[in-house]
Amino acid sequence: MAQILSPLPGTFYRSASPDQPPYKADGDAVSAGDVIGLIEVMKSFHEVRAETAGTNIRFIADNEDPIMAGAPIADLD
Amino acid sequence: MLKKLLVANRGEIAVRIIRAAQDLEIATVAVYSAADAESLHVQLADEAVNIGPPAAKKSYLNVEALLKAARDTGCDSVHPGYGFLAENAAFSDAVTGAGLVFVGPSGDAIRMMGDKVSARSAAAAAGVPVVPGSTGRVEGLGAGRHVLTETGFPVMIKAAAGGGGRGIRIANSLAEFEQAFPQAEAEALAAFGDGGLYIEKVIGKARHIEVQVLADGSDAIHCYERECSLQRRRQKVWEEAPSRALSDRLREELCASAVALAKAVKYSGAGTVEYLYDDEADRFYFIEMNTRIQVEHPVTEAITGIDLVAEMLRIAGGEKLRIRQGDVSVKGHAIEVRLNAEDPAKEFAPFPGQVAELRIPGGPGVRFDSMLYQGYQVPPFYDSLLAKLIVHAETRDAAIARLIRALNELKIGGLKTTKPLFLALAADPAVRAGDVHTRWLEGWLIENAAALAG
Missing domain, CATH: 3.30.1490.20 (ATP-grasp fold, A domain)
Incomplete structure (x- = not known):
């Protein structure tokens, strides 16, 4: 099992914009380099990418959660 | 006069408004999100109310929470600051509808100036030059x-x-x-x-020049202009007053046009009429009117001696304009730079974190508007403005020298800030000569990327 950690402090978003579907749904497979969410830091947006491939992603952070750098965003098998 | 003011904002502008209100012996109520409980504006206000979680739309943009905080604390007025709900017509209406005074213009005035087409029409009708072109659609x-x-x-x-x-x-x-x-x-x-x-x-190379106005719903005056041509991604980074590009004749014409517009729309409070100024043609064109106090208002305060935020509060309290146009005069030159929590060496990446050390510049002609204190944790949820350094001196050259002196005194430990950008700009021959336009800084940043990274 692996964890994806937040690289930055800020607000976490699961989709590119409110009217779009999430980048990944719980249970999806993930390839290395896939975008799994966005972190908004001081009004600028940064993509969060998976560093390793995995299956069955399970999000720990909810959409629009405030998040600290290093905090877990999701678990991967 | 107002008795108790809800300050519906955060950061340096909340601190600025609280100071103006306290100078006028108006009681103050701060609002804060869960991320801002330790903020300076919370510490300085007479009372403070938690209005929700960190996300701005659940706190500083939450009209219901703001109105409830005002009611619960017995406020008679609300100052919106800048950003957040400052130019939201529905908020102005909601505050007024709740029986409170909105420190700013009416919802209708905000609506008229917020719509580009109606603002352009209002300006043209008031005799303000707009960018030449068709009056609407071309058939x-x-x-x-x-x-x-x-x-x-x-x-x-x-x-x-x-x-x-x-x-x-x-x-x-x-x-x-x-x-x-x-x-x-x-x-x-x-x-x-x-x-x-x-x-x-097409206006090729143009300067951004804006005129500060104060109005009480019937009368209006101007407090001269600011030049804000140094911009990055359409965000102003360095502002000054007066503009050295204008002749005295054109300055009077420009400022008179802003007053004409403010009177024509029966404006109330502090506002800014923004223009493009074309050096080659020696002409100016209306762009838009901002119906709020602006970030860069202190440069106008420095050269005119007028406390703009205090005047806003007096006008909102029902007073007529106290200052006559003939009493407004320009003394010296002022420059403001915006110290943001951004790393100029890394394409201005945001840099939230803890203020490990703080040394604030002082001495003659130096003002530092900020919400910083040693140990303050800069939250990642809001904009990156940490502080505004404003210097005032007899001449523009002396103001630049004072800016360099004050920047060297300033120390913000633990964070990356835009301070190195301003030291580099203050030393640049084009900036020193005032030979810039609104797209100048973007090119300069590309050419000087290596120097900023070093």
């Missing part, structure tokens, strides 16, 4: 040719239904125009389902 090539007699070249042919840079063509001659017009019409129809076009002169 056909013949009508287009007629507009060209006023604009000259180059011109932009814009899709009425376009936006964000889409649906724009530029023509440098009549031949290009006659070719481009039908193409633009067809493209607009295909892209937006509406072939409507309008025409605007």
